[in-house]
Amino acid sequence: MKPTEDDSMTIEVLLVEDSPGDVRLTQEAFRDSGKPVRLHLASDGVEALAFLRCEGIYADAPRPDLILLDLNLPKMDGREVLKEIKKDRNLKTIPTIILTTSDDEVDVLISYQLQANCYLRKPAHWDAFDNLVRSINAFWLTRAKLPQQVQ
Amino acid sequence: MHRTVLLVEDSPGDVRLTQEAFHDADPSIELHVATDGVEAMAYLRREGIHAEAPRPDFILLDLNLPRMDGREVLAHIKENDDLKTIPTVILTTSDAEADIMTSYQLRANCYLSKPVQLEEFEGLVKSINDFWLTTVKLPLQAVGG
Numbered sequence: 001m002k003p004t005e006d007d008s009m010t011i012e013v014l015l016v017e018d019s020p021g022d023v024r025l026t027q028e029a030f031r032d033s034g035k036p037v038r039l040h041l042a043s044d045g046v047e048a049l050a051f052l053r054c055e056g057i058y059a060d061a062p063r064p065d066l067i068l069l070d071l072n073l074p075k076m077d078g079r080e081v082l083k084e085i086k087k088d089r090n091l092k093t094i095p096t097i098i099l100t101t102s103d104d105e106v107d108v109l110i111s112y113q114l115q116a117n118c119y120l121r122k123p124a125h126w127d128a129f130d131n132l133v134r135s136i137n138a139f140w141l142t143r144a145k146l147p148q149q150v151q
Numbered sequence: 152m153h154r155t156v157l158l159v160e161d162s163p164g165d166v167r168l169t170q171e172a173f174h175d176a177d178p179s180i181e182l183h184v185a186t187d188g189v190e191a192m193a194y195l196r197r198e199g200i201h202a203e204a205p206r207p208d209f210i211l212l213d214l215n216l217p218r219m220d221g222r223e224v225l226a227h228i229k230e231n232d233d234l235k236t237i238p239t240v241i242l243t244t245s246d247a248e249a250d251i252m253t254s255y256q257l258r259a260n261c262y263l264s265k266p267v268q269l270e271e272f273e274g275l276v277k278s279i280n281d282f283w284l285t286t287v288k289l290p291l292q293a294v295g296g
Contacts, residue, residue, distance in 0.1 A: 109290045
């Protein structure tokens with residue numbers, strides 16, 4: 001990971017998402033936001049946990065300030081990833097936002113039971129998707145106080 | 152959509168500001184107020200005069216409260232299987248890193264610090280309405296629970 005600009009100002013976001021199209025949309029929407037966001041990508045649940053635990057090729061991975069987590073993922077599903085994050089003493093304080101196409105009330109309830117910080121539904125249209133990423137930016141990266149990195 | 156919010160706040164001025172800002176943002180929001188931690192828990196557990204209290208869709212919780220402090224209220228909410236799914240957002244004047252960290256450890260859904268300027272306070276309440284009560288998918292009320 002090569003640091004850019006002032007590292008202390010950079011907001012590290014981990015996006016756990018297997019759809020290349022949604023990754024692209026999220027990247028573009030964050031890029032347009034003008035915030036110093038560094039977006040890291042994990043395309044399945046196993047990779048997400050390896051990143052968070054700094055395992056293997058992720059030995060130097062930064063601790064994310066915010067996690068955006070899809071529910072339906074290859075290898076290890078998002079519910080399982082969420083459970084692991086919230087069980088871990090060091091990781092559990094990282095705000096973890098579910099971002100998924102699922103509108104199923106059971107998924108919503110289970111996510112809150114597993115301590116998701118909030119649940120957002122992915123809209124089907126580009127404009128609405130862009131707006132949603134903007135509102136994540138406006139709320140979580142501007143209004144909310146995120147916990148400081150712990151060493 | 153009709154939303155019920157529980158505000159746990161002991162400062163009458165902040166209660167008034169929050170009520171007005173929510174009303175301006177969406178007059179259909181039903182805001183209930185508890186002015187200390189004991190009252191907040193009695194409300195959530197429907198004890199005594201709160202027997203008919205509706206389950207809130209969302210909780211805004213101050214940290215420094217009389218009788219039972221907000222950290223303790225938060226711990227009680229998140230230890231209760233029925234209540235823990237209600238998104239609970241800390242809204243406090245404290246900017247201390249220790250309070251932010253403790254709140255996330257106790258499973259606060261989010262931490263916000265109260266701005267001192269009136270206009271900023273109104274802007275914050277509006278953004279809570281825009282994000283938490285409009286954009287976020289909240290859990291359905293548990294039936295019979």
